[in-house]
Amino acid sequence: xxxxxxxxxxxxxxxxxxxxxxxxxxxxxxxxxxxxxxxxxxxxxxxxxxxxxxxxxxxxxxxxxxxxxxxxxxxxxxxxxxxxxxxxxxxxxxxxxxxxxxxxxxxxxxxxxxxxxxxxxxxxxxxxxxxxxxxxxxxxxxxxxxxxxxxxxxxxxxxxxxxxxxxxxxxxxxxxxxxxxxxx
Numbered sequence: 001x002x003x004x005x006x007x008x009x010x011x012x013x014x015x016x017x018x019x020x021x022x023x024x025x026x027x028x029x030x031x032x033x034x035x036x037x038x039x040x041x042x043x044x045x046x047x048x049x050x051x052x053x054x055x056x057x058x059x060x061x062x063x064x065x066x067x068x069x070x071x072x073x074x075x076x077x078x079x080x081x082x083x084x085x086x087x088x089x090x091x092x093x094x095x096x097x098x099x100x101x102x103x104x105x106x107x108x109x110x111x112x113x114x115x116x117x118x119x120x121x122x123x124x125x126x127x128x129x130x131x132x133x134x135x136x137x138x139x140x141x142x143x144x145x146x147x148x149x150x151x152x153x154x155x156x157x158x159x160x161x162x163x164x165x166x167x168x169x170x171x172x173x174x175x176x177x178x179x180x181x182x183x184x
Contacts, residue, residue, distance in 0.1 A: 021084045024053070030177055031128045032057040033100060035107075037093050037144050038064040038135040039165055046077030047166035048133070052085045055173040059086035061100075063093040064141075097130070097147045105130040109148040110172055111140040112161065116151035119175050126180040131172060133165050 019027070034052060039045060045067055052060055062068050068089050069075070069082040090096040097107055105128040132148065134140035145151070154163065154171055163171070 021080075024056075024084045025086075027056070029056055029058045030181060031126060032173065032176060033059055033061065033105060033128075033130045034169065035061045035063060035093070035096060035100070035130055035132040035144075036066045036165075037132055037140055038138070039066045039133065041136060041165075042067050042071055042073035043077045044136065044164070044166045046074040046079075046082075048169050049074070049078040049081035049085050049087070051166065051170050051173060053081035055177050057085070057173065059088070061096045062087060062089045063096050064091060065135075093132075093141060093144045094147060097132070097144060100128075100130045101147075104128045106149045107132065107147065109134075109140045109145050109151045110154070110168055111145065111151050112153050113145065113151040116153040119152050119154050119172060122150075122152065124176045124179045129176070131169075133169055136165060 032055075034048060034057065036045065036048060039048075039062075045062070048060060049069075066089075067074060069078070069087070074082060090099075101107060107130045109132045111132075111134060131152075132140050132144050134144070140148075152172065154168060156163070
């Protein structure tokens with residue numbers, strides 16, 4: 001194997017080709033909607049906003065006890081993504097799931113359940129998809145699970161079998177977007 005020296009210098013802000021919030025709001029989005037079901041941590045909520053911006057998804061529904069912007073603890077991790085990503089609040093998760101289903105979304109719980117599908121075994125076609133992520137301790141509520149079309153499970157090989165919600169969102173969005181929108 002040949003020994004090569006590679007320059008891994010960081011890209012400048014200009015080289016990253018960042019677009020304005022106005023331009024971002026007007027570009028076509030991946031047909032993915034996130035539902036947060038009683039997610040309590042403002043840091044997790046902010047991280048979900050930031051990840052949703054990065055993957056260019058349609059929006060986020062904050063349900064139940066999930067905190068809403070504006071709040072400094074959400075802003076701390078969102079880094080402005082609460083301004084770029086569409087979002088709405090709906091106290092009742094059932095109403096929000098039914099609204100999305102009525103608008104043509106297939107609803108997936110990201111939860112460890114009987115009859116769940118491993119994330120990598122699913123074929124996402126780019127159709128309208130809603131993903132439910134649950135409370136940090138309790139997971140997706142039984143009320144929400146009863147209305148889902150599918151359940152997705154992220155395979156894990158360690159002793160904890162638990163990932164932080166913001167990590168779960170990143171893993172699932174990466175896999176979905178990778179499949180429906182191949183690299184440039």
